[in-house]
Amino acid sequence: MGYNVKLINRTEREAKIKAAVAASTGLEDFWDFRGQKIALKVVRIEVGLPIYRMENYRAYTDQTEYTIRGKKPINYFRTGQETESIQQLQHGILAKLARTGRAGSIIPIVDVLKKEKQRESILITHTGVVVNGNRRLAGMRELLMEPPGCQEFSYVTCMVLPEDALPEEIVDIEAALQAKPETRLDYDWIGDCQLIKKLQSMGRSTAQIGDKLNRKEKEIKNSLQALTEADLYLKEWTKTEGEYSKVREAEQFFKDIPELLQGKTPQLEEGSRVIAWTLFDNKGVLGERLYAFNSTFGKRAADVLDQVASDLDLSLETVSNSPTDGSFDVAIDEESSTVSYEPVIEALRDPARRDEAIDTLIEACKGVIESEKSKKSGSAALKAVTAAHTKLIEVDLSKAAADTHGAIDKQLDAVIKKAAELKGKLAKYKESNAKTPTK
Secondary structure (H helix, E strand, O other), rough: OOOOOOOOOOOHHHHHHHHHHOOOOOOEEEEEEOOOOEEEEEEEOOOOOEEEEOOOOOOOHHHHHHHHHOOOOOOOOHHHOHHHHHHHHHHHHHHHHHHOOOOOOOOEEEHHHHOOOOOOOOEEEEOOOOEOOOOHHHHEEEEEEEOOOOOOEEEEEEOOOOOOOOHHHHHHHHHHHOOOOHHOOOOOOHHHHHHHHHHHHHHOHHHHHHHHHOOOHHHHHHHHHHHHHHHHHHHHOOOOOHHHHOOOOOHHHHHHHHHHHHOOOOOHHHHHHHHHHHHHHHHHHOOOOOHHHHHHOOOOHHHHHHHHHOOOOOEEEEOOOOOOOOOOOOOOOOOHHHEEOOOHHHHHOOOOOOOHHHHHHHHHHHHHHHHHHHHHOOOHHHHHHHHHHHHHOOHHHHHHHHHHHHHHHHHHHHHHHHHHHHHHHHHHHHHHHHHOOOO
């Protein structure tokens, strides 16, 4: 039997916490409020008294999923913080997270609580809203209900923030805690990006957000771009806007896309995205990791799209970039017109042609990957010879110890011998190529 939330109204909740604070003599240092250390009162209160904070970015993905699938208002959770039924829903989300590890290496919170009990105070506001420790609270509540019941979890130890703590400062606290390496693992990347967006909406620059989260500004910008790419994929391609569980395990994929699209025309950018989205949807049949196909929607995207168009017998259109007001009648450079890949995109969207188009695109991508590998292997010999030559240039015999001269002499003989062998083989390859008629 799981835990049933029994919500205590705000007035009564606040009064009980205020009395507990007044009676408390315990203090605990907290470092992440208003940029300095502060001694907060520590209280021991009934486990049913605190309430979950709904603006919780660890739970963002699951909240949004529930809202979308249940056809609820977008602010269903945020506006329902003082509603018992919504607190119960949030408990279910958090209890699941508390029982789940991360990447096979992070121990579930419930398992830690079973073994160590409560070692760290939960952080709450003066009204009992949990700022840090929502999953731990859910875990303790669940363990209280498990036979024979961990009665020590009937009460929970909390640090209480000052009554004048502002909503923006609560977000800052979450951001400061998120900057800590051990906490960052607790967030999925969507929740992390949404926290960044929230800080941005509070007027913080990307540089300031980077400082707050202890990351480079470039990382912050990339996170925002990746979230935009994920939103585009869900809204425009899968028609499942907001269902972030579909992209929860694809952080690196969506973070790679912005750089790979950089510098492309709008038409090629759109086509490149469709290549990426199609590969993502069909990653299970690619035969290699999705990362290996980055060049197919990066630098080789036009080649892939051209090949698909040819194989599907589609005519690509040329779109003029010239002004439409008649100010120029003649194209003055090659950039005045670009290719539109809309026919390929439409084929991939068309239910009647979709399967054929997908197979054709995947084969074109595989062909590009193979050609990339061939290029790399074809230049491998030159790279090795160049590296060897560079190493020899760097040799300074004037500084060689006398007792190494003999060994150096033998090594140089071996180098000369090997170089002569390679020269002989190269001469034969060059002769053979000269005799081969060119097509």
